Amino acid sequence: MFALLCVLLAAAPLASDYVLGILSEILIFAIFAMSLNLLVGYTGLMSFGHAAFFGISTYTVIALGVHLGISGWWGAMAGIAAAIVLAAIIGVFCVRVSGIPFLMLTMAFSQLLFAAVLKWRSVTGGTDGLIGFMPPELFGVSLGASAAARYAVAATGFLLVLGFLWCLVRSPLGSIFIGIRDNEQRMRAIGYPVQRFKLIAFIISGGLAGVGGAVYALFNAYVSPDILHWNLSGDAMIMVVLGGGGTVIGPAVGAGIFLLLKNLISSYNEYWALWVGVIFILCVMFLRQGVWGLVAGRFAKWQARGAAADAAAAPGAAGEAK
Amino acid sequence: MEKQPVPARVQLSRRNFIKGAGAVGATALFGGMAPAVLAQSKAPLRIGALNTYSRVYAALGNGNLNGMQMYFDQIGNTIAGRRIELVREDDELNPQVGLQKLKKLVESDECDLITGIQGSNVAMAAVQYLRQSGAFVLCSGAGISNLSYTGLPYFFRCSTTTYTTHASMGDWFYDNIAKEVLLTASDFAGGRGSLAEFKAGFLKRGGKVIKEIYPPLGNNDFSPYLADIRNSNVPATFSFYAGTDAVRFIKQYDEYGLKARSRLTGSGFMLDSDTLPAQGRAALGAINSLHYADTLDNPANKKFVAEYKARHKDFPSVYAEYGYVAARIIHAALEAVDGNTSDKNKLREAMRNVKFEAPRGPFRFNPVTQSPIHNVYIREVAEVDGRITNKVVHVIKEVAEPDKKPV
């Protein structure tokens, strides 16, 4: 499955610049949505402030580049680090509460950061954002000039994050997160320091969002405060639900669906929000496992039926075909 | 179909002459069908209209498109034999979205030219991309003065540059309103920038700024700030707010009885057709400056307003005038290069030379900054024929911005 994905991604550079641009954006937001899903789908914590980690990473990369001339690659490291630190700080406060208060607190911190960025004009450029970022070079090719190079960075980031998450959810740590999601009280009763693990999940999730933010900075060469607004956090939630929170790659599929829908619809009809809203509502009501969840589920059933058929046929049992 | 008389200098080369003769002959033969026949033999002219069609700023995008479409319809939707195709995209006044849509228009839709771009934030975000891609843009919206100094060869602006609007006002204010002022604006780049421009004109004359107040963007309640203004006892105030903030500020200024104590003045963008209907009588008497007013008494404007009213049953806004002027410039420039959009340098030369009488008055481009040189009007909000609009009280002729960015 993974190999297939790698092949598909490697083949993509054959497409036009414009298509590569769309794909790159999908991959970047896929990283963002997958990172949020670690919190929402795998640990059961609903956050509406995830844009803070994505945005702070983007701002760090661009600001370091514009003000201090630091190369995008080092800037990206700094951006991811900034996201991790911010997640740790905010997380310490937020994991003390859960449910709706947790939701509101994450949103509040995210909006606080938004307001701070708006005010701190000298560093962040205020509402206008920062222009003049010089993208770095990848093996001698400037990211600014080549859409294929930008795509390569986005695809690499995506695969790394995907791989990391895939391993994480199958690891003992991942099982703890899932345990907290399923039955927090029982985990506490068994003796796990639940709050500490929630914090760990929060930090990892924030850091991964930071990866997305850094790649976005390299891709866009521009940042503005909208990247920190809770609208973006809301969009990520939509991606998670559309694709399905039950698997690691579900939100990535959701990111693709959301961005394609939004772009296609908005070119023809100014009421794209209505259509996305309706589809989203229907998903929440009837397709809770998300599009990918549905597909993966069907695939698994088909595989299981095939295996069962083989098992039935193998011992040469006459007559009882299922 | 009659074509409009071509305003730009047309090089009467032999090629053009033969073409002209041929066209006349063909018209005589086919009687009006000729333009269509000729048009089919040339690729359509794709113009990308990147505007804001969402939320409260939709009035800007829609107005711009209306003005442009009206002009193009009047010339039969054909320029130099090429049929015009307008591709419309919404930037949601969001730079990230705007960049995305711009790329789509340039790369995927392969537009020959892009126009529109109402948001200064979107325009600034696009600069880097435009430098890279070399796309040809005739911006008909954003007013931020930085756009005049990007050095982009294929970037033209036919809307306005806020520097001339506000600095001229600052200068005029000193002689005609007061020698002291209190400044207030929303705390964002556009707000602070506008006040800085006003100060450039006002301080140079020796005026004194008593205080500066910057409420946050999207503020509901201005009463704390209005109380502050009241306590300062200034003879006059100058402000800049956008959208819903503009409506609330003006209404509350009036509600708190401040108009009688401190003369209300501001940027024309705060007191124009998109906010005046909601501001209502509260705005009466406010002095402001802008490069346009729908009550302008010149032949081009009278014609423009009458045609727009007939078509849309409403008076045109400054954004509609932007679109109309943009369409006219595109027409003139493209006629001059015979519809050839692949030679960008020639098109650039042709566009630079465009000058004509627009609804706003005489229009031409500043050859260094490729931004407009036009009149700035000092206006007063008044009731004209039962409608609240702006009447012109003073004309400052043909103002050009500085060639180099003012510090």
Next chain:
Amino acid sequence: MDFILSQVLNSLAFGVLLFMMSAGLSLIFGLMNVVNIAHGSFFMIGAFTACTLVQMYGNFWLALAVGWVPAVACAVLMERVFIRSVYNRGHLDQVLLTFGFIFVFGDIAKYLWGADIRNVAPPEILDGSLQIAGAILPKYRLFLVFFGGAVAAALWWFLERSRIGAMVRAGVDDAATASGIGINVPLLFGCIFALGAALAAIGGIVASPIMGVYLGMDTEILIPAFIVVVVGGMGSLRGALVAGLLVGVIDTFGKAYFPDYALFLVYLLMVVVLLARPQGLFGLAKG
């Protein structure tokens, strides 16, 4: 002194507005354990309806009397058809579902009323201001404070003194038992949801002469309203009133004395309260 007086009036006016928005939210959560983040949309629909009514009939009082009907209609439809399916699915799904509705209602409003900024003129007798002790007190804001106070009093009477109110309180305490003694809980839920929406819509109508009417007002009022609910305690009407006034005061005086930090103060309040007392000032610590 006159400065303080006019700021107090502004705080109260903003505070009662927030109360009207959050009272509905709080009740809905307290009784039905349902979170509706599309509550701001009812506020917006109420304001737009008022705008149309005033435009057509020129009468603000008429708008106030019936302008809340379309919003309530939407609420009833939303509750019957959609929310019923996620009652027992937990808060996450409810938030998600109602989040989708923000998009839907927003575009419907755009379609019906267009994207321009609109305005509702206050009625003639409330136009202008009074001068008391040197302070300028706009008549409309005074009206707003009294109106809000009246609504709060009416709600209190309804909950504490009427039979339906008793049923609501029973349902808040223990829905299963309430059902057991014969209270038609689903019907009650529907009524409360509608009442909450009506409160929000009326809030929108009375806010419109001050705030204006425009797309985006739904999300603009949503965050302050949620802050009030969370700070006051979900399910507590008293909490909604106290927290509403508190937020009103902090926001208004904050802007007056610390204009640079005005945005932060209200968020800080919420952060502090949530960390010290997660269930809110008057909230019940729910399991």
